[in-house]
Amino acid sequence: MSFTVSIPVPPSVNGMYANAQKGRVLTKSAARWKDSTATFIQAQVRGSQRIGGKVDVLVELPAKMLGDVDNRLKAALDALVLSGRIDDDKHVREAGFFHQMDYP
Numbered sequence: 001m002s003f004t005v006s007i008p009v010p011p012s013v014n015g016m017y018a019n020a021q022k023g024r025v026l027t028k029s030a031a032r033w034k035d036s037t038a039t040f041i042q043a044q045v046r047g048s049q050r051i052g053g054k055v056d057v058l059v060e061l062p063a064k065m066l067g068d069v070d071n072r073l074k075a076a077l078d079a080l081v082l083s084g085r086i087d088d089d090k091h092v093r094e095a096g097f098f099h100q101m102d103y104p
Contacts, residue, residue, distance in 0.1 A: 003049045003085070007037050010075035012067050033075065038082035045085050055086050056094045069097040 016030040026034075059076055061069055077089040086092075 001049065001051050003045045003051070005041050005044050005085075007040060007076065007079065008033070009062060009065060010037075010072040010079070012071040013074045014067075014071055016075060030075065034079050034082055037075075037079040038084075041079060041083035041085055045083070047084070050085050052087050054091050054093050056096075057092055058096045058098070061097060061099050063100040065099070069099075073097075 011030055011033055016027060017024040018027050019025075057073075057077065057080075059069075059073065061072065065072075073095055074089075077086075077092065077095075080086045081089055
């Protein structure tokens with residue numbers, strides 16, 4: 001089973017969390033991104049396409065995106081889990097990235 005989903009560019013993990021009295025907490029903007037993206041995923045991927053257990057993830061990022069690609073994975077995986085389309089990010093066997101190509 002596989003599915004493809006298009007989501008907004010995930011926030012960097014560096015900006016997802018803030019320091020608080022009780023340690024690190026998810027920022028409001030990151031929580032909004034995760035919630036809205038999970039809803040967006042549910043609209044694109046039927047529940048019957050859900051992948052239970054082990055899963056591989058390939059993330060395509062914009063060609064001109066700045067920052068480290070690995071800082072974008074956590075938010076994307078969190079949204080997939082929140083959407084109910086994968087069980088848990090602990091089941092991700094492989095994760096890869098590639099950038100869109102700029103074609104003249």
